[in-house]
Amino acid sequence: MYKLYCRSFQQVMKLSMFFLPWREPELLVGENSLSKLPNIIQREGLKSILIVTDKGIAESGLMEGLLNGLRALEVDFAVYDKTVPNPTIDNIEEALELYKATKCDGVVAFGGGSPIDCAKGVGARLARPDKKLPQLRGVLKVMKKMPPLFVVPTTAGTGSEATLACVVSDSNTHEKYALMDTALIPHFTVLDPLLTVKLPKHITSTTGMDALTHAVEAYIGKSNTKHTAQWSIEAVKLIFDNLYEAYSNGENITARTNMQRAAYLGGKAFTRAYVGNVHAIAHTLSGFYNVPHGLANAIILPHVLEYYGESAQKPLAELADVIGICVRTDSTEQKSTKFIQAIKDLNKKMAIPDKVDCINDRDIPLMIERALREANPLYPVPKIFFKEDMRELIKMIEG
Structure with missing residues (x-):
């Protein structure tokens, strides 16, 4: 009976996929495609951007082209670089406070799966300010529009630049779980291979x-x-x-x-x-x-x-x-x-x-x-x- 329950649930979910509001990110692809991102951000009418990354990326120089491009277009930005591997609820809440304090109106995730998940978590909280992250756990718990999300992956693996998933770790319970909602699909994705050539x-x-x-x-x-x-x-x-x-x-x-x-x-x-x-x-x-x-x-x-x-x-x-x-x-x-x-x-x-x-x-x-x-x-x-x-x-x- 339990197997029947699981298979029935899965069949319902499969059928529901055809009715969800899917979108695909607008892609910027190829060598030096990152250089196009500041203009896209300006085109979208955004005035201030939160960039979510980690210490390693922040210190590597990979973001300099992006930051200089934003400065040239007079787009303000704040950088949150405290994301840890398997990002925590605390990471997301810290980044969210920086977003609010600097009056941002969009988010750039720059790095591997962890900064992308952290940025998606910020987006989820902005879309549903009345809910804490554990309350958004599971399938289709966000269901509201979040600010524009631009994703710049520096690894080739997580696929988070295309997905509806945001994976969060609770440092108190040592539990890792996912938020899954079409609202979390990035709006723009940059696939610039030059960002991956120095990967260990x-x-x-x-x-x-x-x-x-x-x-x-x-x-x-x-x-x-x-x-x-x-x-x-x-x-x-x-x-x-x-x-x-x-x-x-x-x-x-x-x-x-x-x-x-x-x-x-x-x-x-x-x-x-x-x-x-x-x-x-x-x-x-x-x-x-x-x-x-x-x-x-x-x-x-x-x-x-x-x-x-x-x-x-x-x-x-x-x-x-x-x-x-x-x-x-x-x-x-x-x-x-x-x-x-x-x-x-x-x-x-x-x-x-x-x-x-x-x-x-x-x-x-x-x-x-x-x-x-x-x-x-x-x-x-x-x-x-x-x-x-x-x-x-x-x-x-x-x-």
Whole structure:
């Protein structure tokens, strides 16, 4: 009966997707596309902008072109650079106070997934000033217009530049959860590959595997559509063709450009078709131990795909054909196995471990509870997991 409840809920959510007020960000794409953003901001009639970033980005010089462009056009700005990995409610509230104090009328997110989530959280609070962030947790709790949001990703992985999701960490409870609402989809997105060429190798690898996880989970889920399937297929192909090159040769602009497109397409796919149990486990792992989200996904992904067994073999076999690793005589099961092995091989080539060594056994019951609460009934996964499934998978990744 519980499985029937989950599947019925998921079917209703899938049908509702066709009636939601979707928008796609206006894209600025290509080398030096960041230079166009100040004019776009001025064109939108904005007078003062809050820029949400982190210390590393703020000190790297990556934002200087943007800041100089805003100064030249006499657009005021304030910079919030205290975002931490897995941004907290406190981060968002601090940034919100700066927005109000400096009388801003728009938000720029500049950085990886954490600054983007933080900026979306600010937008959610501005749209619903009567609600605290925990009250906006879940699906379609914002439902009101927020100020213009401009997103400048400096990694190629999270897909947050295309999605309706904002992931927040509660530093008091060590819980990580999502706000999901079409109001949170960015209005403008800048995909400038020059912003990613200096990424450390370990960030290139783990954010790239994050993008792969998005595309794969969207594709194998039961809410996949013709459009999300095509976006996922293109993303998976781009990642297998370009991620290792971007990791090995960070100055390769073509590889960097292709990875940005893959991350964007993966974001478009999963924001409509959802993710799955990989993310449910990864979020609780990050919430408890602050494991970077991309790294958590990269480690967990092959374990969950293997655990799905026959329920995911057909779509995984199709993805194996997409990346060209099969022979004509391979069975569906053999193709599926080869695809999972290709993920393991890519992880290994990029020095990503297959386990984590931070899990405390006393935390596992609560981790299981939180992972199940995230996954069920919302995620349209190939196989509904229960407590023992989650327990076994957490034990699998425990070093």
